[in-house]
Amino acid sequence: MSDTAPLIKIEGLHKSYGGVVQVLQGLDIEMTAGDRVVIIGPSGGGKSTLLRVLMGLEQIDRGSITFGGNPYISAKSGKTAIDAKVRRSIGMVFQHYTLFPHLDVIGNLILAPTKVRGEKKADARERAMALLTRFGLAQKANAYPAQLSGGQKQRVAIARALMLDPKLMLFDEVTSALDPELVAEVEQVILQLAHQQMPMVIVTHDMWFARNIASRVIFCAGGVVVEDGPPEQVLGSPKEERTREFIERVFHIKH
Ligand SMILES: Nc1ncnc2c1ncn2[C@@H]1O[C@H](COP(=O)(O)OP(=O)(O)O)[C@@H](O)[C@H]1O
Ligand SMILES: [Mg+2]
Structure with a gap:
């Protein structure tokens, strides 16, 4: 285009x-x-x-x-x-974090690609880690949303939206x-x-x-x-x- x-x-x-x-x-x-x-x-x-x-x-x-x-x-x-x-x-991020509280960061990122698009878990995890690294969040991959600052939550929300290649x-x-x-x-x-x-x-x-x-x-x-x-x-x-x-x-x- x-x-x-x-x-x-x-x-x-x-x-x-x-x-x-x-x-x-x-x-x-x-x-x-x-x-x-x-x-x-x-x-x-x-x-x-x-x-x-x-x-x-x-x-x-x-x-x-x-x-x-x-x-x-x-x-x-x-x-x-x-x-x-x-x-x-199309991907969207809102004012109030909409992360799934019961999933860790990596779980939040791979949910839609694996469930909606049928991507292999290992592939989705690899892409997720690459995104988290790029956003300076690699060390938070296994943290739960409640353990993150507001800024980290929003960066995770952005990474999660990007997982679907908007x-x-x-x-x-x-x-x-x-x-x-x-x-x-x-x-x-x-x-x-x-x-x-x-x-x-x-x-x-x-x-x-x-x-x-x-x-x-x-x-x-x-x-x-x-x-x-x-x-x-x-x-x-x-x-x-x-x-x-x-x-x-x-x-x-x-x-
Ligand atoms: N789900 C809804 N039901 C009824 N009215 C709504 C709903 N969402 C927003 N509105 C009303 O629509 C108008 C525009 O809201 P909104 O789009 O949130 O504006 P903005 O984001 O510019 O502050 C407001 O008057 C708001 O009260
Ligand atoms: Mg508004």
């Missing part, structure tokens, strides 16, 4: 909860395989909803999403059609619940993935991280895209008043 053809194309995406709360109200977003898209916007604005839709976890009301030029998600006569094969090629990674405020001193180790792992050309969509309130990782920044509010452009423009000199207000407020909170 070329770097400029759209990897993801979202058109006219509408999403409500129970037909009452209109969360996404006609969202259009295109991203290429070379993009690292950072989404910013007010709390309750639908950022998590958008990522959950992209992950194939939600019903939609209207609109369509293509992946690599092929249909991925669409809404036809009130029913959401999702291509399960595409869904399996073609796109989604990160939803993965450092928001961490103590400040643990944020950098998680962001470094994501930056490493970015340098290896992993396409990603990231929701973050960390402006340093956004500036350093984004090829594009999208400001979403009121269920639509308000502004979409390179980080220096959207974060540095936003065109829209709503973007400017939001960025000033976030910076103000941070300083």
